[in-house]
Amino acid sequence: MPTTKVNLETTDLNNYRYDMSRCIKCKGCYWVEHTYMPGVKFSVRCPSNYWNDFDSYGAFGKMRIGTGLVEGKLNWTPTLLEVVYADPLCGACDVGCKRNLDLEIELSLEAMRVKAVQDGAGPMPAHKRIAENIAATHNLFGAPHADRRKWVTSDIRIAEKADVLYFAGCTASYTNHEIAQATGKILNAVKTPFMLMPDEWCCGNTLQSVGMLEEARELAKRNIEAVKSTGARRVLLSCAEGYRMWKVEYPKLLNIATSDLPFEVIHLVEFADEALKRGDLxxxxxxxxxxxxxxSCSISRLADPWTPWSGERGWMGTVSPPLKRRRGTQGLxxxxxxxxxxxxxxxxxxxxxxxxxxxxxxxxxxxxxxxxxxxxxxxxxxxxxxxxxxxxxxxxxxxxxxxxxxxxxxxxxxxxxxxxxxxxxxxxxxx
Ligand code: SF4
Ligand code: SF4
Known part of the structure; x- marks a missing residue:
């Protein structure tokens, strides 16, 4: 029986040719399972297809579009770009589909964006502006880099050296000081010393999400090395998107497992739960x-740890060695x-x-x-x-x-x- 070599790299849409072509249009990616559904009012799970009812915007439509792209039957147009990018990549379709079929829907959607960038069509103009901001100022907003620690008030104690490193991220550093300040005060209250990165830069979430993997990979390398040099054992985040980035996407970008990171990545919700159980909170x-x-999607169904995989696909789509699918069951x-x-x-x-x-x-x-x-x-x-x-x-x-x-x-x-x-x-x- 002939087999095909395959891996999970989103840099090659061909890796998802099988997944995309085997969508049976059952719409399990659109409807919440009927066993959880008390009525029709809150029965859908796809924000993209809720916003635009046309089938292209659902995962079932996008799987067909991805197949067309990989077979060279579709060219990028403004409408096609909108279909691919008007989508928060929330993963609801992925966990819905995997209740019945072992298809990698979320990774297929990501690989389509990577292809859009590879083909010179993507990302969207708004994303290009963000990428320029990050390159120039190390934050999404293009705000002065010197203002990054402005959230730190005199009543928050920050250690020179500690096991825990708080990565505030762009939003809490610039637009949501209240979140960074509350996080700092909680850490102080439970008497957990924490440090900050000596020079914090953007985590690269938007870059990774829109398919600009080269730029995101450079940030992943830089940020991991920067944390390593501090000796921190735990990187704590109050931003869900940043958490997913550090825990799942950095390993994915560097082709390593989450368990290979030289530190543990935790979100405040985990930290608070631990502190509560210890009696400190x-x-x-x-x-x-x-x-x-x-x-939030990035600390729930998108938060299963990453493990690289490569192998062969054979008869009836079976893969060898066995692939432990990410099903969103390990979320917070x-x-x-x-x-x-x-x-x-x-x-x-x-x-x-x-x-x-x-x-x-x-x-x-x-x-x-x-x-x-x-x-x-x-x-x-x-x-x-x-x-x-x-x-x-x-x-x-x-x-x-x-x-x-x-x-x-x-x-x-x-x-x-x-x-x-x-x-x-x-x-x-x-x-
Ligand atoms: S649940 Fe999976 S197989 Fe069913 S329509 Fe959605 S993507 Fe296709
Ligand atoms: S990732 Fe979310 S928005 Fe995108 S197709 Fe899937 S369910 Fe819809």
Whole structure:
């Protein structure tokens, strides 16, 4: 029986020819499983296809487009670029598809963007501007590099040397000081010394997400070496996208496993859960509200660790050696819920679509910058769900989610209060 050599490199769309061509158009990537679905109102999982009903925008359409691209039957056009990039790469289709079929949908979508860049068609103009900003100022916004640590106030103690290194990331460093400050204060409160990178640069999330892998790889190498030189054992993030970048994409870009990184990558939700279990995190101040939690894609279904794989595909698509699929089952689902459940006064209520079925806020991975109406449509749809369950506060653990939801609340005036996980914890700390 003839076999084909194959690996998981997204630099060659041919690696996903089989996956893309075997889509059966069952739309398991679009509908939330009926067993979780109380009705039709919140039954979809794809922000891209929710924004534009045309089939091309669903994963089932994109798999056919990817097949056309790899077979040389399609040329890049402005519409084709929109279909490929108007998509937060949220991974909901991937976990939905893998309930029935072992097809690598998320990686196929990423490889299509890499091909767009290789062919000189992508990314979108907004992404090119971000890439220029990062090259010039080491941050997404093109803000002065010298301002990166402006979030550090005199009441936050930062160590010269510590086991934990807090990587604030571009958003918390420039546009969301409140998240970096709350994170610093939580670390201080539980008496965990932490340091910062001597010279923090962007993590490269947007570059990786839009297919600019060469540029993202350079940042991965630089940032890993910079952390290594500090001797840190743990890199802590308060940004979900940054967490995914360090934990999953850096190893993917460097063809190593997450376990090969010379340090552990953790998110604040994990750290807080550990500190709570040790008895160091004392959540004593009541937060009297009815509250729900939004699973940010990059710390949930996109957070399974990375392991390189190469092998052969043979009869009926079987692969050898066996491939341990990433199914979104190793995300940080329990940790934030444990911590929130320990806050006195909180009445916690789940949304209809939770954990790996959560509906993405629509902002991440270059989407809000290039397709703000998509980001807005996703956030508003998610906020309808928040209203439906009667929650007053929406908590997420990513500045991208917070900002996108906050803008949607402002536009719709629906009265929901949007908070980051770090702010919620800070509000319940002992005075
Ligand atoms: S769930 Fe998978 S096989 Fe089914 S339509 Fe979506 S991508 Fe295709
Ligand atoms: S990654 Fe998310 S937005 Fe993109 S096709 Fe899949 S479900 Fe839709």
């Amino acid at each position: 004392k959540l004593t101040r009541p937060v009297n509200t009815r509250l729900t939690y939004h699973d 689902y329990a940790q934030p819920r444990n911590v929130i459940g320990a806050i006195p006064g909180v009445e916690f209520i789940e949304m209809i679509r939770t954990r790996e079925n959560a509906f993405c806020c629509g902002a991440g991975r270059g989407t809000k910058e290039a397709f703000p109406t998509l980001a807005s449509s996703s956030a508003k749809h998610r906020l309808e769900e928040v209203k439906e369950i009667g929650a007053e506060v929406l908590v997420s653990a990513c500045p991208w989610c917070k900002n996108n939801f906050a803008q949607a609340v402002k536009e719709d005036g629906n009265g929901v209060k949007v908070m980051d996980f770090s702010e919620l914890i800070l509000a319940s700390l002992d005075a």
